[in-house]
Amino acid sequence: MSELTANNYQKGDHFPARADPNILRVYYNQPCPFSERVRLVLTAKGIEHEKIAIKLRSKPEWFQSVNPSGKIPVIEFGADNRRLTESLVIADYLEAAFPDTRRLQPDDPYERANDRVFIEILLAAIFKIPFIYTVENLSENWSQIAATLKPVDILVAERRGNNKFLSGAGNVPNLVDYAVWPFIKAVPQIADIAGYDSDDYLRQELPAIHDYMGCMSSDPTVLQTEVIEDNECCVRRRHGFAKK
Amino acid sequence: MSELTANNYQKGDHFPARADPNILRVYYNQPCPFSERVRLVLTAKGIEHEKIAIKLRSKPEWFQSVNPSGKIPVIEFGADNRRLTESLVIADYLEAAFPDTRRLQPDDPYERANDRVFIEILLAAIFKIPFIYTVENLSENWSQIAATLKPVDILVAERRGNNKFLSGAGNVPNLVDYAVWPFIKAVPQIADIAGYDSDDYLRQELPAIHDYMGCMSSDPTVLQTEVIEDNECCVRRRHGFAKK
Structure with a gap:
């Protein structure tokens, strides 16, 4: 892994030229769940990659030319520095462009489409949680947050059935899992901040x-991709309600 | 085409049983641009289908069981009535499940991903037009709408280059074109309502x-899918600002 990994590029920093055109680069931000999706997919598929962390509140000037929309994640690859954005589009690209790596999507077109629809449905349910995006004091609004989390739990229960993962395939996570995990893993963090013992709370x-969470937390890809970070800091940054 | 096509199903209407499990069914709504995407793809690929129009403001009771989210379009197929939602997910499914029909997406993974990113970028630019969704009198706000349309025009110009279509392939539209056309074609309709001669206005x-628009308007798939409808009615319904 490149030395650049340690960096968190910000305003004024020079553009780090790609040292090796054969190594794919990902521009990302640590607490960004969409970036985490792509990092999980790259890790699960065993695709060697160089990580360039971007400080979102003080982006380096050159990032404008990497992605005019300013959004992360971005992958960059090939001798001609081809770029792609949109986490699920990137996931599809990696699946098609690296056919000899671990498959993360079903071969059956209907199953594959069904996975994609489930990702959208689960995310829509999670995005119905309004308060974590606007309110500092989660505990005051917990009853309403809890009411919004219940349907998410039901969706997870229905989809998993007797399987360990959401993939439907039983004992191995696939793209569905890596696409929703960065959002799901915030749930106990939110509960902790709100003053609950998250393990007790979630169990009940x-x-x-x-x-x-128990199954995903011991998945090798998740373990390898995870960065230890203070719960509160992570959740606050993730949901944009840190004090500025 | 089934006789049911003529229907516009609403509250109180019986559920129309599928007569032939070999014929794919699409639940749609005439002015819904996401429905139009799917109808364009089905037509372009020559996939026989049965059309069930749904009245959105007075949905038939049984539609809840077709799609619990209440959204259209939905496709339904197979002897076991499999269903899929999300217009671009449906497009991917049809491309993979009907390999012997006209290809609408590039085989190259990067080109395919690039198409998908362009669809998102163009749609995001179009969705920046705020007024048509909230204001009845378009002419009063036209300068601001016009300022929002200009970047859309630039995106279209850059992507087309010297090609007729957005596909990049030259003389045949592909999914990019059918995905954005239902939104692009509203532009002259909006200009007309705002009091301009849309043909003169757009030209300048x-x-x-x-x-x-000239190229797409003479595409056989567009001609075959188009339904003649009053401009104002269509735009007003499309953007949800009809008098209720």
Whole structure:
């Protein structure tokens, strides 16, 4: 892994030229769940990559030319520095462009499409949680947050059935899992900040998410991609309600 | 085509049983641009299908079981009535499940991903037009709408280059074109409602869209899918600002 990995590029920093055109580069931000999706996919598929962390509140000037929309993640690859954005588009690209790596999507077109629809449905349910994006004091609004989390737990329960993962394939996570995990893993962090013992709380109130978290937390790809970070800092940055 | 096509199903209407499990069914709504995407893809690929129009403001009770989210379009197929939602997911499914029909996406993974990113970028630019969704009198706000349309024209110009279509392939539209056309074709309708001669206006102010509209309007798939409808009615319904 490149030395550049340690960097968190910000305003004024020079553009780090790609040293090796054969190594794919990912521009990302640590607490960004969409970036985490792509990092999980790259790790799961065993695709060697160089990581360039971008400080979102003080982006380096050159990032404008990497992605005019300013959004992360971006992957960059090939001798001609081809670039792609949009985490699920990138996931599809990596699946098609690296056919000899671990498959993360079903071969059956209907199953593959069904996975994609489930990702959208689960994300829509998670994005119904309004308060974590606007309110500092989660505990005051917890009853309403809890009511919004319940349908998420039901979706997870229904989809998993007797499987360990959401993939439907039983004992191995696939793209569905890596696409929703960066959002799901925030649930206990939110509960902790709100003043609950998240393990107790999830076990009682959100049993499917609790059980699923246990399975995902011991997945080698998740373990390898995870960066130890202070819970509160991570959640606050993730949901944009840190004090500026 | 089934006799049911003529229907516009609403509250109180019986559920129309599928007569033939070999014929794919699409639940749609006439002015819904996401539905139109799917109808264009089905037509372009020559996939026989049965059309069930749904009245969105008074949905039939049984539609809840077709799609619990209430959204259209939905496709339904197979003897076991499999269903899929999300217009671009459906497009991917049809491309993979009907390999012997006309290809609408590039085989090259990078080109395919690039197409998908372009669809997102163009749609994001179009969705920056705020007024058509909230204001009845378009002419009063036209200068601001016009300022928002200009970047859309630039995106279309850059992507087309010297090609007729956005596909990049020259003389045949592909998924990119059918995915954005239902939104692009509203531009002259909006200009007409705002009191301009849309043909003159586009020629002068939005030359890339004007030229592109000429090419798309004579595409056999567009001609076959188009339903003649009053301009104002269509735009008003499309953007949800009809008097209720």
